[in-house]
Amino acid sequence: MFEFEIHHRDGRARVGQFHTPRGTVNTPMFMPVGTQGTVKGISPQELQDIGSQMILGNTYHLMLRPGERLVAAHGGLPGFTAYPGPFLTDSGGFQVMSLGHMRKITEQGVTFKSHLDGSLVELTPERSIQVQEALGADVIMAFDECPPYPAEREYIQRSLERTERWLARCLAVKSNDQQALFAIVQGGVHADLRQQSLDLTLPYNTPGFALGGLAVGEPKEEMYPAVAFTSERLPENKPRYLMGVGHPEDLVAGIALGVDMFDCVYPTRTGRFGYALTDDGRLNMNSSAPRTALTPLDVACDCYTCRNYTRAYLAHLIRAEEMLGPRMLSLHNLRYLHRLVERASAAIVAGTFSAWASEWSERYFKGKVPAWFSTALHHGQQALPHVSRESHAPKMNSN
Structure with missing residues (x-):
């Protein structure tokens, strides 16, 4: 169901197809971000007209508003949003970093203060998967801890080890075989920590792998060696997703290094x-x-x-x-x-x-x-x- 085929190569850059229950997408591809169930200002028909293939939604935001039950009552994000193509949902891991002043991390999960009303919200690996299954995306992400930049090596190491334990918990509760769960490789810009995360993550053999913990404030002189290092160590027969990246120069450089999937709010935020x-x-x-x-x-x-x-x-x-x-x-x-x-x-x-x-x-x-x-x-x-x-x-x- 989630077969990935590579049809052409030029160096490490590759052209392929990724098959999902709601259709086949061509790679490399850029995914518009519809954090709260809409790509800001753009209708689903317009997204199809301009060649969008897969839309990203966010677990944390949709869980808070309108709630995953209402989305599920519409048959998931495609019915809720009227965009008929494939969806990918971010697990909420990015909010672990971006809402740092409003959250507490433990081995169990993360407790947030809602940015809407200040109420306490707990997001665990199990809860993240439960919400993502209700949202009905074709590709769902493992709940991870995304360290900021800069961060102490010791913290980055602890977070990547916790991310692996959270991955195991995500897979243990995942019940919908119509959804592909992607694991996320962390490690910041440190080669040995990236390698450690790869060693912990690759044995799970998920349908795809994401390069996480990048484009979080580090200079590009440090980011792209990390992309190159990680990408060439990921399986050739699985799609590679560079999370949160969407500047034009980043797409071209990432494609050169063998990345297949990208997403970012940059094009719509820049337009606004x-x-x-x-x-x-x-x-x-x-x-x-x-x-x-x-x-x-x-x-x-x-x-x-x-x-x-x-x-x-x-x-x-x-x-x-x-x-x-x-x-x-x-x-x-x-x-x-x-x-x-x-x-x-x-x-x-x-x-x-x-x-x-x-x-x-x-x-x-x-x-x-x-x-x-x-x-x-x-x-x-x-x-x-x-x-x-x-x-x-x-x-x-x-x-």
Whole structure:
């Protein structure tokens, strides 16, 4: 049911398909984030029109409001939201980090103060799985502890060991074989801790694996060696999910290193703040340049926004604080990321990914391509090594 097939490779980048009960998705792919059952400002039909394949929802938020029972009464998230395709639900592990001032962690689980009314809410591995089964997503995530950056090595080690124990508890109570549970590899930016987490996690042989504990504030010079290290040690025949990552440069670098799935609020949040994503970088619609421009945001883009509106009109909407402006920018930004992944996939199929990514980055970074990005592309073109369980190469930060 959750078969994963790789059809093309170019270096470590790969194009494949992941089969779920609600349909087959093409990888690599970017997943729009619908934290509370909606991708902000975008209708389900628009998501389908721009090529969205799988939507992310969040266990913690949906558990608090409207509650998983109401969602289940609609037949799960597809019936509740009217988006008919596959869903993935985050277990609530990210809130363990992001709500650090409002929670207490024990071996049993996490006790939160609700961000809505301050009431105490307990989320355990068992409760997370119970809620995710009621939400009815195709892919569910193991409940994990996501350390912040920076954090003490000792804390990161304790958290990854606890994450493994929580994974065992998640699998022990999981009862719905129509859902694929992905395990999450932690370890921060430390090679030896990443290896320890891999050694603890891989024996569970879950249908897919996530790279967790990254994009939480660390510099990209530390993040991408961790991505490379972890990705090349994950099973070749399982999808790899880099959690919480969605800047254009991160998608290209992650794809180069063999990542298959991404998600982030970045495209819609950026749109709400008045920015548009393009191959020339981020366009500020509050600046003076777009105010009289009679061209679309992107002449190569096929989204509804670019087919119908000029930069001048969109800049007017943003300045006038008309709700259509952020909506249209969000729609374009999502389509831009989907198109970016589609172009990367086409280059992988053609065997020209490295050249395409280099050309794209020269334009995107305006000729000043950062060293971390070039290193990621170079690493992605190297032959996959035979990695032993004890190997720690390539070198990463272990301080």
